[in-house]
Amino acid sequence: VQLQASGGGLVQAGGSLRLSCGTSVNTSDYYAIGWFRQAPGKEREGVSCMGWGGRYYSDSVQGRFTISRDNAKNTVYLQMDSLKPEDTAVYYCAALARYRSGGPCNYLIMDYWGKGTQVTVSS
Numbered sequence: 001v002q003l004q005a006s007g008g009g010l011v012q013a014g015g016s017l018r019l020s021c022g023t024s025v026n027t028s029d030y031y032a033i034g035w036f037r038q039a040p041g042k043e044r045e046g047v048s049c050m051g052w053g054g055r056y057y058s059d060s061v062q063g064r065f066t067i068s069r070d071n072a073k074n075t076v077y078l079q080m081d082s083l084k085p086e087d088t089a090v091y092y093c094a095a096l097a098r099y100r101s102g103g104p105c106n107y108l109i110m111d112y113w114g115k116g117t118q119v120t121v122s123s
Contacts, residue, residue: 001025003114005093010120011083017119019078021093027069027076032096034067035078036107037089038116044092046105048078051096056104060086083121090116 007019032051038044048067094110
């Protein structure tokens with residue numbers, strides 16, 4: 001199983017970016033898939049995930065970020081709007097093969113990880 005995140009970059013506050021996560025299998029084959037981020041000196045955190053019967057967004061991104069998928073392309077997206085400097089982090093996509101307690105969108109229980117993509121939001 002391979003996950004590949006892309007789409008990061010440098011953007012001004014208020015701007016938008018769309019991250020893509022390509023997978024080696026159909027995204028629907030996973031129990032859950034989503035996006036996580038880690039800022040310097042901070043713990044990794046769940047940003048948005050699909051699974052556990054729905055879509056999850058962290059409080060800090062609710063209303064600004066949207067997760068979606070294209071099964072034909074084996075790709076999951078994270079549309080990030082109204083970006084803030086505090087959104088600056090390395091963003092990772094990760095997947096969970098089968099249900100595991102501890103969710104939703106808990107980085108500690110995810111099975112597969114892609115390499116991160118840097119998102120930098122300037123003020």
